Amino acid sequence: MNLMTKFRLSLMMFLEFFVWGSWYVTMGTFLGNNLKSADQEISLAFSTQSFGAIIAPFIVGLIADRYFHAQRILGAIHLVGAGLMYLLYQSGDFSGFFPILLAYMILFMPTLALVNSISFNQMKDPAKEFSVVRVWGTIGWIASGLLISTLGWDSIGGLADGMLKNTWLMASLVSLALGIYSFTLPATPPRAQAKGGFKLSEALGLDALSLLKHKNFAIFFLSSILICIPLAFYYQNASPFLTEIGVENSTGKMTIGQVSEVLFMLALPVFFSRFGIKKTLLVAMLAWAVRYLFFAYGDADSGVWMLLVGIALHGVCYDFFFVSGQIYTDAHAGQRFKSSAQGLITLATYGVGMLIGFWAAGQISDYFLNPSGNHDWTSIWLIPAGISVLVLLFFISFFKDERIKPDTNPN
The missing domain is CATH 1.20.1250.20 (MFS general substrate transporter like domains)
Structure with a gap:
């Protein structure tokens, strides 16, 4: 894998986890402080990750592995995700917030597998090469958290002014950038074996x-x-x-x-x-x-x-x-x-x-x-x-x- 390809994949990982870290860490605080949500509502919001994880195999196994290039699906999901993040930024109560978040997580969780698939497709020796690329995802998560605290959105004053809602706007803008960037990533076509007979049990890992x-x-x-x-x-x-x-x-x-x-x-x-x-x-x-x-x-x-x-x-x-x-x-x-x-x-x-x-x-x-x-x-x-x-x-x-x-x- 040449240096430019390594850079392109590393940037993809950085943006992928920057988007997730922009809102996931502080969502509980945001819901309690900005939307005055109860503890059960906060737990329901976090459970959207689990719903997304359960549904993700359908999207990856039934669609990505069989019909479309992984980088194109990644781009489309993040473009739609940018719009959903902006709607979450504008939400004023939990009843309007939850269905949008659920739709977003059903779309987002498959992207965790897609970025891996795109990376592996460019590597001759994933065991040695993948960690160097994947670590930039962790760096992206760190960068989003440090930026939030540097801007003071999670400080006492920032919370009092309701500034924590800006995390959703930040996530929306970065998701938009990643969506556009994804279409420039190396081609990752559907797996050859996906053209054969389809088995639902294989797609779901059963x-x-x-x-x-x-x-x-x-x-x-x-x-x-x-x-x-x-x-x-x-x-x-x-x-x-x-x-x-x-x-x-x-x-x-x-x-x-x-x-x-x-x-x-x-x-x-x-x-x-x-x-x-x-x-x-x-x-x-x-x-x-x-x-x-x-x-x-x-x-x-x-x-x-x-x-x-x-x-x-x-x-x-x-x-x-x-x-x-x-x-x-x-x-x-x-x-x-x-x-x-x-x-x-x-x-x-x-x-x-x-x-x-x-x-x-x-x-x-x-x-x-x-x-x-x-x-x-x-x-x-x-x-x-x-x-x-x-x-x-x-x-x-x-x-x-x-x-x-x-x-x-x-x-």
């Missing part, structure tokens, strides 16, 4: 269900769904939590999680090869429990270090579980189920697991809402910490350690 006959993989699969329940608490509640307790420029501080994601991504191959899959996954689950304990007992004054450490643990939580889990899934799937197995695990985690988690986070947050309008955050964060410990105990009890053989997973 043929990979046969992997669940392996006890170890079945335990991993169930643990992946369960651990996404506490994960949803972080995505949904972290920004409102930090804002409510008085942490200034919280969006910028939350980018520490993405910085750590980059660092631990580099450390993962060494840890994985030395300690194996079981210990790697256990470290991730333990990190989840520790993170929520730090959130439960930290504060915006002398205990702010606990909050920052909890945010920084995101790299361990995400990389050591999800990325190593993708490697483990790939090793069990083999050539036959390589794509469908990844689709199935994504549907189960971002779809089913986080859908349950967003619902639970909304119910629990509302239960611990004080008459004064503030939350009992200590009690709220102790619940996902406890869930993480239970999943950890379940996994350590039933999952048998195994080594990933190089000939099973050549990457």
Whole structure:
């Protein structure tokens, strides 16, 4: 892959995740502050990600893989997305906001697979080349958070003036730019095998269900769904939590999680090869429990270090579980189920697991809402910490350690 192609793909990744990070981190704060939404409404808004993840295989498997070039679909989606983001910028209440957001996420979630497909199509050795391109997506997410805090949209004064709504306008403009830019990206035609007979089970990844006959993989699969329940608490509640307790420029501080994601991504191959899959996954689950304990007992004054450490643990939580889990899934799937197995695990985690988690986070947050309008955050964060410990105990009890053989997973 030549330098210019690498630059073009890296810019695509940067813009893709800049758009997502522009609004996703602060949406909970925006809904509570600007639209005066209840906790259950905020959880419903975040659950649109899960609905999108469940529907995404239909769009990618039934349309992108069979009929159109991936870069053209990516461009069309982001152009439509720019219009939907602008409508969200103009929304004045949750009833008008939610259906637009749902339509947007059903369109957006497939783009995460499309940018990967476009990238892989230009690479001779994805195992070595992809991480260099993908890391610019994380940098794009970081850049959007730092820009929001630099402009003061998430500060006390900015919140009072309702400036957080500008995140939707920013996302709209960048989505428009990405939509236009996508049509200039290298051609990624439909897969050759898509011209043959169509099987719905293959498009949805359901043929990979046969992997669940392996006890170890079945335990991993169930643990992946369960651990996404506490994960949803972080995505949904972290920004409102930090804002409510008085942490200034919280969006910028939350980018520490993405910085750590980059660092631990580099450390993962060494840890994985030395300690194996079981210990790697256990470290991730333990990190989840520790993170929520730090959130439960930290504060915006002398205990702010606990909050920052909890945010920084995101790299361990995400990389050591999800990325190593993708490697483990790939090793069990083999050539036959390589794509469908990844689709199935994504549907189960971002779809089913986080859908349950967003619902639970909304119910629990509302239960611990004080008459004064503030939350009992200590009690709220102790619940996902406890869930993480239970999943950890379940996994350590039933999952048998195994080594990933190089000939099973050549990457």
